[in-house]
Amino acid sequence: DPERTYTELLFASSRKYASWDPEIPVHVGDWGIITRGCRPSWFAFWAHSRPQGIFLKRGNIYDDGLANKFNIPSPKTHEHEGSSGVSWIVSQNAVEVDTSGAVSAQVPELANCGVKASYKFSSGQGAVLCMDGDTIATIDPPGALRPLLDDPTLPEGIVIVSEVHATSSYARYLGTPEVRQVSIGLRVSSPAFPQAGVDANAEWLNSSTAGNFKSKVNPDRARTYYPLFRLVALQGDNVSNGMLLPRDET
Template structure:
C-alpha cells in the first residue's frame, strides 16, 4: 500500500473526510464529478489510488439555483493564526512540555506547535496540521438530497465541505514511532545567507513520511481536507413525500443527508 493510500485511509476512518495528497490542487464546495483509481485499466501494477475528477459545479452550472440549494457558508475565518489538526484513531494529543528534552532550540521557541503520542501496537498513524483553517460548507446538508432528481449527477459525488488554510503539514508515522512534536518556526534556517525569516515546519524526529508548506501570508491557498457525498439514495428514502400524505396527517419520513462517499478500496460496489 502506498503512502498516499495509507494517509487517506487513516484520516478518512477518523473524520469521514478525504485528505488531499496534493493540497495545492484547487477545488470548491459544489464541485461534482467522479472518483477514479488514477490509473488506466491496463496499468494494473500501479498502486490503486482514489482521485476526484471534477466534471462541473452545482453553483456555476445553475443546478443549485434550480433546486433551491443555499449558497455555502464559511466558518472559522475569525481565528487567523489558530492551529487545528485531524489525526487517525490511534493518535493521542500530548503535552509538549513532557518532551522538552527532545526538542531542538528552534522547535522549543516555536509559538505554534503541538505534540502527539501514537498508540503502542496501533500500526501506522497519520496527522494533518492546518494553520489559519476555514471550513466552507453547505447548510443544511439535507438540501443536497434534491440532487437525486438531476440526471446528470446520478452516481456522481459532490464536494459538500472543504477546508482551506494558509499553511499545512502532513505526517505519516511508522509503526515504530512513539511520539512527535511538530511546530511552525519563523527563524531563518541555519546556513542561510539571508537574514529574512521564512516560516517552515520543524519536528522532533525524522522518521516516517512528512511534507508541508508554510507561508508568511494569511492567504488560504491550500486545500488539505474535504468531504464528498454520493448522489444516490440510502435506504430507499428519497427525502420527498406527497402532499396527500401530509394532508391526511401522516408523518413524513425523515429527510436524510446524502450518504458519505467512500474511498474506492472501501466501497463494496
C-alpha cells in the same frame, strides 16, 4: 501506498478526506463520479469494503447552473474559532502527550514554537494534519443536495464536495510503523526585511526523521491550500455524512 494510508487514517477519525497534495484546488460544489481504474497520483477515494476508485470531476454546481436549478444555497464560510488558530486532525491511534523533555532535547527549535503538539501512536502508522487559521466553507444544510443527487438526468452515483477547509499554512505527517511519537510545531519570527502584506516568517518543524512530512506556508496569508474536505453521495440516509457508497455496490 502512503497517500492511501494517510487518507484512510484521517477519514476514519474525521469522516472527511485529507488531500495528499493540498495545493490542488478543491471547491465547494465540485461534482463528479467515482469510477474504477488506475488511480491518479493525487486524488483517490474509497469506502469500507469497497473496491478502490477515483473521483473524476465534471464541473461545479455553482458554475454549471445546477445550484440555481435545485435551489441550493450558496456556501457559507466559517472562520476558525480556536484560541490558537491551529486545527489538529489526527488518526484514531494518536494520543496527545506533553511536548517537553526528550522531544525538546532532540529538536531544540521546537521549544521556540508558539504552537506545538506531540502525539504518541498506540500501534501501526499514525497521521497528523495541522492547519493554521483555516476557514471552513459548507453547504448548509447538506441535505439540500438530495434533489440534485437524485436527479435522473445526471450521471448515476454522482458525488459532490459539500465542505472544504482552506488555509494559508499547513503541515501533514504520515509516520512509519516504527514511529511511536512525533511533535510538530509552527515557529514564527519577524522578517529581516519587512514587506507590505507579509506578516512574518513561519516554518513548520517536526521531531521525526522517519515518515513522510510536508508543509507549506503562504507568506501573504492567502488561503490557497485545501487540506481537508467532505464528499456526499446519495445512498439512503448517507447524503450528509460524506460516505462514498456508489449505488451499484450496495
